[in-house]
Amino acid sequence: MEELDRQKIGGFWREVGVASDQNLVLTAQKRVEGLFLTLSGSNLTVKVAYNSSGSCEIEKIVGSEIDSTGKFAFPGHREIHVLDTDYEGYAILRVSLMWRGRNFRVLKYFSKLGPGGLCPAAALPGTARPAPLCPTARSLEDEDWLGFWKFRELTADTGLYLAARPGRCAELLKERLGLLPHFAD
Secondary structure (H helix, E strand, O other): OOOOOOOOOOEEEEEEEEEEOOHHHHOOOEEEEEEEEEEEOOEEEEEEEEEEOOEEEEEEEEEEEEEOOOEEEEOOOEEEEEEEEOOOOEEEEEEEEEEOOEEEEEEEEEEOOOOOOEOHHHOOOOOOOOOOEOOOOOOHHHHOHHHHHHHHHHOOOOOEEEEOOOOHHHHHHHHHOOOOOOOOO
């Protein structure tokens, strides 16, 4: 990626796939379900919805931009690098972190689409348009064909994959951010 368009990357992203050569990363009890990204100056604020052994946790972390290609550093020896995105349907991120004295790298595939959730055009609060619903995706491949194949290409040598299921923790984050449509009784 040459240069990240920082304003377009913002909004709600649902984790759809994870690839790592470390089995420990894929079997962790605490799994990301969704992110809400906002940028202010050179800071990236990430609100993360985790499913932690069936309970939902929401964490807010703030990182700073390392360079214009989409690299951000976070406290606790963590880094996020946006490897590829079309800004509307998919984003492929490399997450690096130090844990128990070991360096871990994970490739993550995120989507702004479905399942049955708000479409990207209505993903940010304050949008004047009504919130259209996106079709429900039936598989990782249905999310965004081009993005999915780029993810597969980047992870061809990895071997270990996890296709995340949409969950209630991501929906809880959307609800807390005011991103879900409200219906009158």
